[in-house]
Amino acid sequence: QLQLQESGPGLVKPSETLSLICTVSGGAISSSSDSWGWIRQPPGKGLEWIGTINYSGSTFYNPSLKSRVTISVESSKSQFSLKLRSVTAADTAVYYCARRPGVFRSFDPWGQGTLVTVSS
């Protein structure tokens, strides 16, 4: 059964870079039908899609974050990563990674999520 697990610092200072890794287990990260995404949820609020990367390395980002976001894949480690630059308190959220199993499906499964707080 495919499982995803986010990891990274829980506290980031304003203006610095938020870096998270999602480790995929129980399945291949290099499947041509799958893409991999990041979604976030500020405390007490709704879900916001951050971006997605597919098997060929093509990326799709939320325009509201595009200038600050990079998503990449390291297939040899079964990991994909998120970097969000120049963070502010507004970037405080639970960050989830998830698989998108094809264009006719949405995200399933999701990682358990990791809370990242931006504060000095």
Place this chain on the structure above:
Amino acid sequence: DIQMTQSPSSLSASVGDRVTITCRASQGISNFLAWFQQKPGKAPKSLIYGASSLESGVSSKFSGSGSGTDFTLTISNLQPEDFATYYCQQYNSYPLTFGGGTKVEIK
């Protein structure tokens, strides 16, 4: 961007009730619509994709319908474990967007 509007934002229901949540897209998205359930402190769980297809392992008490701009999620025979927040999401085009959520509470 395609805006997704859910209604109601919250509702109170009793065990055994049948509830319906609606989701409207600001433009047509065919059937590229998913529904997620989220319980407090947990990750969202996919219930339905393609507007009406049930994810493997999900109870048939959940059903989805709609196409184009108007969609519904129906939960029959509401049980204590169904009290949660439900989100719709369109994946017809980027950027992918979610509805604001519907919190289903116990009456």
